Amino acid sequence: MTLLNQTTAVRAGIDCDTQYGAVTPPLYLSSNYAFEDLNQPRKYDYSRSGNPTRDILAAALAELEHAAGGVVTATGMGAVNLVLQLLPQGALVVAPHDCYGGTYRLLTTLHDKGAIKVDFVDQNDWSQIHQAIDKKPDLLWIETPSNPLLRVVDIRKLCEAAGPDVLKVVDNTFLSPALQQPITLGADLVVHSTTKYINGHSDVVGGAVLAKTEALAEQVTWWANCIGITASPFDCLLTTRGLRTLNVRMQQHLENTEKIVQFLEQHPAIKKIHYPGLTDHPGHEIAQKQQAHFGAMLSFELRGGYEEVGQLVNNLNYFTLAESLGGVESLICHPATMTHAAMAPEAQLKAGINASLIRLSVGIEAADDLIADLEYGLSRTLLKPVEEKCHVK
Template sequence: MSEYQYTYEGFNTRAIHAGQAHEEVYGAVVPPVHLSTTYAPVKVGELRHGYDYGRGTNPTRDSLQVQLAALEGGVDGKAQAFTFGSGLAAENALIHAIAGPGAHIVMGNDVYGGTYRLVDKILGPWGVGHTVVDMGDLSAVEQALAATASAGATDRILWLETPSNPMMKISDIAALAEVAHAVGALLVVDNTFATPYLQLPLELGADVVVHSTTKYIGGHSDVIGGAVVVNDAEIAEKVKFQQFAAGAVNGPLDAYLTTRGLKTLGVRMDRHNANAGTIAQYLLSVPGVERVLYPGLADHPGHELAAKQMRGFGGMVSVQFTGGAAAAKQVAETTRLFQLAESLGGIESLMNYPAEMTHASVAGTELAVPDNLVRLSVGIEDVADLIDDLDRAISSL
């Protein structure tokens, strides 16, 4: 696919070149988008370069998958990536690949609401059980996994988000990998918030990484997608079969847009990090702010761990207000540069009220988000303008 696939150790070099060899006929530096749904064989039973039907394989999607594997899996060449039509489609395919009826998933107590809904409402009736625990409490995780073994669970999965959405909890990937592997469970890490630029779960012992590529990887709020990355050949083969057989793939135009965004991930994340850190520090001294949740702050309970397992603290900041839900909603509805919207990770700044938006599906459960909290996806605008926008909105409380 590309001579640059695993040649260079530099992240930005791999982001730009992995899977992106120039087109041979005309020499196009940017590989063309292959829109064809079907491919003519040389003859019956002899495919051209392995392509026959677009659901199974597509050159543009393959280029993105090589690119993602090179970034998430490093330079050893073992990782394989598989992309899908959305982050939840990727999660659904993964769980079907590595679990079945009788399986059990142990997940964090502030996991993304859509993931919880998928496991609880869709996979639950199919026979997949789940337990919710605090991923920062290793003994609680061990007990939960032991209980699933005692109950006779056929397959066990430890499902982790770090940083978590939206409470910004930091969990020890390496320690949790040891806990999971000690009892024969697989560790899956949702790396959407951190991205492979800031954190490499596979290097820390995770078995699988999942992404909503809609977020930072695409980076421009214009393409939905998801990905699964693994460095185990057996798991990879199972995920590949699910991708082909169930067909929740991303189309070639979506793959192209994701590839284009991924090439600038490193430079964008540097700016997201810088802006978010400045805004988090600013919010600490603002009247009406009860709590600022950002792992880059020295008083964040996961600060030291984040500094150890991440190369930066990310672009997400959550804020709780002393005025309760009314204050949180008022701020969310009166900022101008921070647009009130679902999703995150784009170049533009977004503000979200999780209790009634992204995490409405977990209302009334132990995963419920505090109603005085807003989540900031800090973009790459000039940070002084973003602070002015927040200052104006908060001062109106």
């Protein structure tokens, strides 16, 4: 396994303090900054518009993503909303039919209000892609691997098909710049929920938008200030600290995931595994081409339904039932009732989300403990009633 950007993330903000030489950058909590003279503002005047702590994180993320610049937002959905501000009234957005539930909710709501038009398509179905491109969309939204079914689409091929007149945006949250860099594959903008792998400790909510060109970065920056969507300095400080350990964390995430997938492949309670690292996964070859690794997210379908899912999650100790992903702790999620609950039942069905689907965010705990936990939970699924939860000593 070879991660991208082996050293840059570690150096994020280190030794950049020109005033006192602090090795780690200081936290600038000031909401405003003094002008040098009348009509002579300094580099910073008001923290919504610009803040030194936030700029350190933005610069580090831009370097990791090979971007010209970018903005750090207060949430991941804030980053999605920020991108949509670049569009004219009534713009056509082509988005994946199985995108993240929060993105789906925002796009459909704006569509219903008449602010934009949305065409949800299966981005692995090239007949649908060509039909959508023929409508001359303003924006192509790409999410790969998808949430929660880990579908993989060809970023370069999609961007080339869209052409230069379409704004091409990739949500890179599931992999982080350590494993995938969409701008090098043709994207104009990269979106992150920095809450996930970039921060990696489940203690900060945030987002980011990184732009391929300086002109696009300037637009994103202007809109971020205009709508007041920028992140707080303290959140940026914590996220930058998390970013410095991205590569070492990711190594352990990936090693654990490989072992867990091998275990699940052999378990009789598992009906199907969705993971690009499996050679029979439809996106395996594309993932090999555009990703540095297959990632630390996976989903699987139980032989059973909602009741059996309940038995499993209530017999786990190391896997916490919670939303979000990418933290050092392992999480288990039921997309139909959690992350994608905003989707109508028919939309869930079309996206392939059913009652037996479970998503795992594999943490950095000892792999043997995680596997033992899953073995315990699965052994009581379909076999025995739920017993005591605290079984791991």
